[in-house]
Amino acid sequence: MAVTGIKEVARRAGVSLGTVSNVLNRPDSVAPATRRRVLDAIDELGYVRNDSARHLRAGSSRTVAIVVLDVSNPFFTDVVQGAEAVVEAAGGMLVVCNSGQDPAREGRHLATLEEQRVRGLLITPVENGRHERLERLVDRGIPVVLVDRGSGQLNRCSVAVDDVLGGRLAATHLAELGHRHIAFVGGPASIAQVADRHAGAAAALTEHGGGIELEVVETKALSVTAGRQAAEDICALPQARRPTAIFCANDLLALGVLQGLTIGGLRVPEDISLVGYDDIDFAAAAAVPLTSVGQPREQLGRTAAQLLLEEADTDAAHGHRHVVFQPQLVVRQSTAAPRRRTR
Amino acid sequence: MAVTGIKEVARRAGVSLGTVSNVLNRPDSVAPATRRRVLDAIDELGYVRNDSARHLRAGSSRTVAIVVLDVSNPFFTDVVQGAEAVVEAAGGMLVVCNSGQDPAREGRHLATLEEQRVRGLLITPVENGRHERLERLVDRGIPVVLVDRGSGQLNRCSVAVDDVLGGRLAATHLAELGHRHIAFVGGPASIAQVADRHAGAAAALTEHGGGIELEVVETKALSVTAGRQAAEDICALPQARRPTAIFCANDLLALGVLQGLTIGGLRVPEDISLVGYDDIDFAAAAAVPLTSVGQPREQLGRTAAQLLLEEADTDAAHGHRHVVFQPQLVVRQSTAAPRRRTR
């Protein structure tokens, strides 16, 4: 009921303002008897600290924000959960903001977060390159950690997964199964992750030799719908010109492709092999469990959060680190050796 | 750079503290020339409002929180997006908290949010019934809207979907297709949604007459894994005792069941029909597109947020409303008439 604060508690317990504050923040420096009295008063009054006042005084807050591209992509929800665990363990709070790939929305979020004087920021920026607003936050002393984005910048930490290697793994797997005609499905190519995964695949195939063809099918988005569409195009090809394997930049895409292929009457993996990327839970749960390139999603979030808190706690200049994880190929049932072509 | 506030801006613009505040909050009450000068000063200094101070003074904040059971369930991410849209349009910020079905975690979140003096709270509580902490928030004057939970309580608004009706729709659909032996897969039964959906199905079948059997397969969770497990059990039954249709409490479950049936060599819908619930995007994208009971997920979130803001804006006592949406059956390819039993 009591909407008021520490003052009322102090009066009730018959102590001074400062003492109540001490009970709250440095309980050991208060005599047990006094402490008891204060705690009782707090209970009776139903007193709850006022965070705004606390942080106004303290200057910094205990909340950390994470800005993601798409809250409904399981990849990000897992990253969020990882970060959440670390932040909460440290007594903080993680607020999740969704930019939905929209730079304007991202901007609004950053503005609000700046006003809130958040403790730190985890972000997968919508756009690459210089980011004025982000620079400002950094200048202001708010630590920023880039998530799932290699960092050209040196003035902040970053956490990422080696997408080039991921692409290599997928392509090598297909090549070793004997595929000679592979399609890469993904897009838009402006997205760094997509470009890297493709580059990795291309490099691996070149090294592997044997003139393996890597055809690119560019999609508009990394979504299930986009994948289904791409699959339709592929089904329409005459069998001779049809790839025997598909590597998707993303599991959502791969699920769409799987669906499209099924509709088009092609079986996975008998007629065509399929590799996804991210290894989201739905990949394993698909009707044909997907072979996919796994990323340590939760760990990505955890590490990012750790780096952030570390930086936030370090008073002095802190050495910015760039952690890169290794992806891992998870082989399931969507890949197999190509059938002999009818000769 | 300037870490300081309004004061410095005032000095630079050669005006008083109050004037700067007016420029920020009531620009019209300031002469254009003065306003210009102040705005310039703000720009040059890179001044950014301090939210803590503002809210300390104002008493209430502009952030609204939503506490969900599982951030990685697409159902909730859609609800969140709906709420987000409304809150952001109103100039507020939505913070997403994940209780992960854990009452303790939920409690910690609520404690923090109470300290933050959030403007309002959207929540799908982990447990039903009286909720001490929630009561406290309400007493404190923080509006609370229950999401996806019918409200026994009358001291707050709620937004829900009629789960009993949803159950009826699913069961009726199957009965009309000619199924005589149906299984309900879901659990734990303590979850209100699960119980309601089952109750609806049972009621509909009774009314439909013809002695249709409704068998219950209780699961431990509403997850893909749990569904796969349940499907294995069903596959193990001798054909004569095997249901010809399955109604799942949840799409995640249904996806798991679909996978389990496929592994077990049963085809959907030829051998067995399958109905899910929620109509998440992955349901439409499954290898066999799922018939499912759709809920207006985003609208659920939007409405909840609207109710909340409305309550927060109303000074006087406000009439608590309970909005109930109608679910809708979405028929896709996972349901069909049962094959004639081999006689």
Add this chain to the structure above:
DNA sequence: ACGGGCGCATGAAACGTTTCACAAGGTAGT
């Protein structure tokens, strides 16, 4: 017995806003 330390409690100052009562000057109405 005396000074130094230590343990505990105090109260005022400061954090950066917003608000509010008020002042100064100008304009208009009578």
Add this chain to the structure above:
DNA sequence: ACTACCTTGTGAAACGTTTCATGCGCCCGT
């Protein structure tokens, strides 16, 4: 010319904390 009012700007108070210099009493060691 006088009052009344409007427009624009002012500065102090208040919001609820935390922090810090200070004070008071007590014990201990010499």
